[in-house]
Amino acid sequence: MTIGTLKWGLLGLCIVIWSGAGAAGAETLTPSQQLAQRMARLARQTLAGQQEPGPEQVAQARKLLDQAVALDRSNVELAALRAEAASLDAGADPEARRKALAGYLRVNPSDDAAQLRLIGLLADAAQDVPARAELYQRMLTGPAAEQLSAPLRSRVAVQAAVLAREQGHTREFAQLIQQALRLDTTNARATAEAYLLLRDRGASLLDQAQALLALLSADPTNATVHLQVASMLLHAGAYEQSIGWFESASSLWRYTGAPEDAALVGALNEWATALIGAGRYDDAAALVDSIRAGDPDAALPVSLMSVLVAAHDLSGKSEAADRxxxxxxxxxxxxxxxxxxxxDRRVDNVWARLLYNRQIDKLDEPFKQLNTGMKADDPVLKRLTGWRLMRQGKSEEAAKVLEPLVKSDPAAALAMAMNKARADDSDRLAQYNQVYRSAPGNMVGVLAAYHIRKLGGRPQLTDESQTIQRLAQQVPDSLRRITVEPDAFIKFELESIGGRVAYGQPVQLRLSLTNTSPIALSVGPGATIPGTALIIVTASAPDGKPRPTQPLVVNLARRLRLNPGQSIKAHLMIDAPVFAIAPNQSLIIRNVAILNPVLTPQGQYQPGLMGVVSRTQTVMRPGIDITDKAMAERLASLKSEPDCGTLAALPILAVMMPEQGQKIITDLNAVYGKLDAARRAWLISCLPLPSKAASDSPFAELLKAADADKDPLVQNVRKAQSPPDTDK
Structure with missing residues (x-):
């Protein structure tokens, strides 16, 4: 389970203020700003712990966030939360969702991910296909295009291309995909479509290789792409190079899961073949044996059994090969x-015996069946016949059968080279190299390479295969080692803004994500750089047990692309209930961030693919002075404009200090009606909630006054403190 799968994501768990460079220091919040933060937390609490929040809960959360935005209109994070809440509200009409998202973009117009969502909403609202196509065209070529970033227009171009393909406009589809690539080479969807177009059109292997390597650069954490690169290099005869990419694909499987059975068998088959081609016979056998999971009697697919025979045979372990x-x-x-x-099954049976030169004396009956079931001029039957004659030592007869097949059939050419009638080594080397050049990626070509080396020669590739190898060598090695060296791609840092925080004030942190690689990288769900981070916050007294808060999810995907050296930075404000405990007691608040967090079966968070753990940042929250003089000054401040820290601390102190508690409560009751709406709502949000009826609370009079308060700020705080019962 990943954080990305949590349905309520950012809205359910955290407060984040986005900024281009982050605040220079800890920001002192006004009462309205602090209430806005508190309202956002109450909105989250309204939804927290709900797999499927009911319509009343979502609607209540939206009201709280509407008011939070009204209290702090410049706060990017609050506008983002409001837009997210609107997207969750099934009862909200599409226009309301668009308005909420547009409102957020007015505050933070550089958020490409949000811009793309808004374009998607506008496309959904289009009356018909021509209207959607016209919308996309405006975004790509009209005046609006000048306001959109190239990575954003690249994604729009892909959407337009998909629409064109759905209408059967294949030429327009190809043109739009090329436009998307020109706009942003990190657009993995566009790069993948371009590669498929070339492959399906039968482009040269070199052109396909260039497109595939471009896809690797755009989507370097895709295990399937790593496998495709490995397979390409195997079939270009670059055995050692291909092995590295098979290994990187398998390391990605730890995060993404291995492919389905048939695809996995195919990948392992090619991987083992590359190992044999590189002369690493024992490694090939060990790879195949690893499928048995420690059970030597476990059945293997026939294709892998064949590779195992070859590995043992070529390493000289004849007994193991026989078994x-x-x-x-x-x-x-x-x-x-x-x-x-x-x-076909009988051909496989006969071919295995001939290829591995075993049970040749048992082929009479199988060949009778093949001669009965196949046409005499069938090239496959002729090849098998030639191989049988060669294995029987009938060199001249074998040559006559195999000679006409050599140009078009690598397996027949291999038999011709192995035929003892070819006594001249240079002639046999030339024949083996012909086989190798025509099929370096299958067992026939691998065996040809083996014989070339055995004769003291060196396998010779085609010019095209050599060019493919050189192209692959230019790929940064860090792309292959991406799972074990994420630090070569990204720098992930958490920094506390100020080492101390006053009672009632939120903890402020700065989170940054930087592309440290030599290539541009995509950002967001399904992209190269994961856009989700988790902030784990714990608070404790110096000699007390740490008390964790609810983990905070942070969405960093505010750009679609990060160029080398570019960063995404976020200014976080954390308003956690645990910070309100024991005002007179100092707290040590520890903060650590995890990029791309994954929840383990043991309930622990750890970094997933491309994940990083930041260094722990510590913030101190000093205890407040509770001497008689300090308390008298604090109560006196109620008569003017009390700060949020005082209003937050007094209700807790009233409970902690029974000898002064009644006076504190009496003064709060007296001053409540004189406070402005923001402070009244803030005070009510700081009251310890009664476990039973409100009338049993020592703050019953305050709660009664709040329930009678007509101000919407106070009303929504009270409603959030008693969320609706979804079971009714």
Missing amino acids: AFEKMIQRLDEAAGQAPDNM
């Missing part, structure tokens, strides 16, 4: 017996 072959041929015999008319 592996016996198991494989037994499976092939069973498969052929279950479908006697299926010539």
